[in-house]
Amino acid sequence: MSGSAGGSAGGVVNGGISFWYADDGLPAVRAPLAGDATADAVIVGGGYTGLWTAYYLRKAAPSLRVTVLERKFCGYGASGRNGGWLYNGIAGRDRYAKLHGHEAAVRLQRAMNDTVDEVIAVAGAEGIEADIHKGGVLEVARTPAQLARLKDFHTHELAYGEQDRELYGATETAERITVADAVGSSWTPHGARLHPAKLAKGLAAVVEALGVTIHESTPVTEIRPKHAVTPYGTVRAPYVLRCTEGFTANLKGQKRTWLPMNSSMIATEPLTDEQWAAIGWAGRETLGDMAHAYMYAQRTADGRIALGGRGVPYRFGSRTDNDGRTQDATIEALRELLVRFFPSLAGVAVTHAWSGVLGVPRDWCATVTLDRSTGLGWAGGYVGSGVATTNLAARTLRDLVQSDSGQGGPTELTRLPWVNHRVRRWEPEPLRWLGVQGMYATYRTADRRESATNGARSSRLARAADRVSGRH
Numbered sequence: 282m283s284g285s286a287g288g289s290a291g292g293v294v295n296g297g298i299s300f301w302y303a304d305d306g307l308p309a310v311r312a313p314l315a316g317d318a319t320a321d322a323v324i325v326g327g328g329y330t331g332l333w334t335a336y337y338l339r340k341a342a343p344s345l346r347v348t349v350l351e352r353k354f355c356g357y358g359a360s361g362r363n364g365g366w367l368y369n370g371i372a373g374r375d376r377y378a379k380l381h382g383h384e385a386a387v388r389l390q391r392a393m394n395d396t397v398d399e400v401i402a403v404a405g406a407e408g409i410e411a412d413i414h415k416g417g418v419l420e421v422a423r424t425p426a427q428l429a430r431l432k433d434f435h436t437h438e439l440a441y442g443e444q445d446r447e448l449y450g451a452t453e454t455a456e457r458i459t460v461a462d463a464v465g466s467s468w469t470p471h472g473a474r475l476h477p478a479k480l481a482k483g484l485a486a487v488v489e490a491l492g493v494t495i496h497e498s499t500p501v502t503e504i505r506p507k508h509a510v511t512p513y514g515t516v517r518a519p520y521v522l523r524c525t526e527g528f529t530a531n532l533k534g535q536k537r538t539w540l541p542m543n544s545s546m547i548a549t550e551p552l553t554d555e556q557w558a559a560i561g562w563a564g565r566e567t568l569g570d571m572a573h574a575y576m577y578a579q580r581t582a583d584g585r586i587a588l589g590g591r592g593v594p595y596r597f598g599s600r601t602d603n604d605g606r607t608q609d610a611t612i613e614a615l616r617e618l619l620v621r622f623f624p625s626l627a628g629v630a631v632t633h634a635w636s637g638v639l640g641v642p643r644d645w646c647a648t649v650t651l652d653r654s655t656g657l658g659w660a661g662g663y664v665g666s667g668v669a670t671t672n673l674a675a676r677t678l679r680d681l682v683q684s685d686s687g688q689g690g691p692t693e694l695t696r697l698p699w700v701n702h703r704v705r706r707w708e709p710e711p712l713r714w715l716g717v718q719g720m721y722a723t724y725r726t727a728d729r730r731e732s733a734t735n736g737a738r739s740s741r742l743a744r745a746a747d748r749v750s751g752r753h
């Protein structure tokens with residue numbers, strides 16, 4: 282397998298897919314497709330979306346012949362590289378409220394809250410040991426402008442039914458975690474920390490044991506109604522479900538569907554008990570901030586900090602992956618961010634760095650769709666919130682397939698407002714590249730200005746970038 286070993290410079294293991302695989306080991310790769318085949322449903326892509334979909338389809342109809350075709354190995358993409366925030370955020374909720382009404386968006390939010398518990402319950406029932414700890418999500422503000430945004434955000438979330446969310450001042454925040462300059466935070470119980478690769482590996486094994494056929498090292502070059510075409514043969518099935526997220530642009534005809542956006546992470550060496558005592562973080566909440574170019578972090582089961590943010594956000598022509606290899610400047614920027622949050626960790630070694638791709642639709646709204654006339658389905662466009670959302674998408678795809686094949690009718694899930702949502706495609710190059718570079722440069726400038734001026738108003742620059750990019 283290419284890229285199974287990461288590069289190592291300055292003591293940092295760079296790439297090698299992700300720290301999670303360095304920690305838990307890369308999986309043995311399953312056999313590729315050996316020629317033409319048939320199935321009742323073929324799933325393209327073995328990340329969380331594809332694996333959960335296979336899981337729920339097979340659980341609903343144990344005789345259904347389900348095949349997963351995976352280009353590399355299950356969990357090679359974002360599912361084996363993410364920050365391990367299993368939480369209730371979903372990309373596009375506010376836009377769905379505008380399109381379908383507040384009540385519809387509240388139903389979507391409730392479904393997301395339940396999804397966090399669903400993942401935890403299924404992992405428990407199926408014996409998937411993924412270091413899950415449900416400590417909630419804590420988002421901190423470190424400037425007056427971030428605090429103003431935090432308070433707005435908090436009120437906004439309450440309006441979507443999150444009555445169990447709590448707002449903390451500087452002192453209450455410091456009781457949970459010592460983040461430098463923290464002036465407040467918002468906490469929700471609807472979140473858990475997990476080990477992404479352990480979930481992906483465990484899920485693949487469970488799905489296979491249920492009787493799903495998985496072929497790895499099998500790139501699908503083209504999807505068309507009832508056909509998934511690979512160099513080794515074609516799988517024919519009434520349903521072909523595309524679950525390729527940030528890699529979608531590589532498929533024939535999909536270049537401008539979802540923009541592949543990079544996100545990069547670092548992991549530190551395990552901290553000592555004294556270092557942990559200085560920081561606190563006993564609740565192991567997943568940790569985020571309110572910067573425009575935001576960060577996300579977790580306290581890992583083996584006592585490290587894994588922290589992410591935007592690196593080089595987007596590569597020209599929707600190029601995606603280099604087995605997680607990350608630019609030195611990005612690693613340094615993330616290390617500086619870590620030390621800004623936790624100055625006492627200035628001497629701590631960063632041991633791993635990696636990157637992965639998210640899928641970003643033109644309107645930043647996650648979707649799940651089944652086209653009844655062709656049997657083609659897809660789910661994705663989760664932007665940075667897919668660890669839980671993939672599970673909701675998979676249960677929804679199951680219901681859509683069941684309903685279409687006469688095994689059931691519409692359900693609560695198929696009535697959610699993100700189902701069958703369509704959006705226009707991204708602009709051709711070079712506009713796409715220029716747009717994303719400009720947007721992130723603007724976010725970084727806005728964050729710097731807010732820190733420098735210490736004002737309470739959000740930068741107008743960032744709001745303009747949001748509008749131009751289609752984000753709000």
Ligand SMILES: Cc1cc2nc3c(=O)[nH]c(=O)nc-3n(C[C@H](O)[C@H](O)[C@H](O)COP(=O)(O)OP(=O)(O)OC[C@H]3O[C@@H](n4cnc5c(N)ncnc54)[C@H](O)[C@@H]3O)c2cc1C
Nearest residue numbers: 326328329330352358359360363364366501526637667668
């Ligand atoms: C660095 C990073 C941090 C993140 N942190 C978080 C987080 O903390 N919380 C959160 O909620 N979300 C996070 N996300 C997003 C989340 O990880 C994703 O939304 C989620 O994993 C998407 O799962 P997926 O199965 O749709 O896509 P992927 O996991 O990307 O899986 C797609 C799969 O399809 C395969 N594939 C692609 N093309 C083909 C083809 N032509 N033929 C066959 N197979 C193909 C790929 O090899 C891959 O295995 C993060 C993402 C990244 C990159």
